[in-house]
Amino acid sequence: MSKHESDAARFTAIFEQFGRRVYAYARRHSDPAIADDVTAETFLVAWRRLGDVPSDPLPWLLVVARNTLANHRRTVARHERLRQELAGLERLAAPSPAVDGTVLERSAMLRALAALTELEREAVLLVAWDGLSRSSAAQVAGCSERSFAVRLHRARKRLDRLSDSSESPDDLLTLLEEIS
Incomplete structure (x- = not known):
């Protein structure tokens, strides 16, 4: 078995064993669509860093999921701040009555x-x-x-x-x- 095949088999085993638990964690902290994205992103990180995944991967996966959720919240907060700033600028730039x-x-x-x-x-x-x-x-x-x-x-x-x-x-x- 080649290294790529063994990596794919290990990743598949990790996903099959812990995918639902990672999703459940993400779902407790977000809505279903975001939980899907967080789960996918968590396992993308796991695939890219498969060598860093410990033999007991669940805590590591949940930390990745938590960090992904935090990144998502920061992105949403940045977008909301930007939306508010743009709305304020639009109000300032709006023509005022004579x-x-x-x-x-x-x-x-x-x-x-x-x-x-x-x-x-x-x-x-x-x-x-x-x-x-x-x-x-x-x-x-x-x-x-x-x-x-x-x-x-x-x-x-x-x-x-x-x-x-x-x-x-x-x-x-x-x-x-x-x-x-």
Whole structure:
């Protein structure tokens, strides 16, 4: 028997005896697809370094599997950091709205809120700005839920009329969606 044949026979015996145990170890530490890859990589290392594999190969194989898993986790972490950095750069590189457009939208939004009665404005702001539910907003406003619903309904109708005008800002449309 040649050296290559004896190496192949030894490797085959190691794989047949310990392949499932290496996979089980990898599976306990990862999902099935990654466990398959880790098992394959572990036995690739075993084949390449067959001369270094001790007579009791399981601990050695599990160390290789553990190191392979650690390498995989580091790769995933690097990719995630890179993805986050790229997302941050995209946000920084994204065109920002023109200052005059923002000022005009805010001005129109403030005019729309000023067109509401004080009670309607409070109702809109409690729901849209403070993020309260209608029930909680009614408590803050010191009225029944029914009264609050009427205030909010009237405010929405008034804002609807304002949004029908040609100068309705995007913020006003967003506000209408939030109080719906």
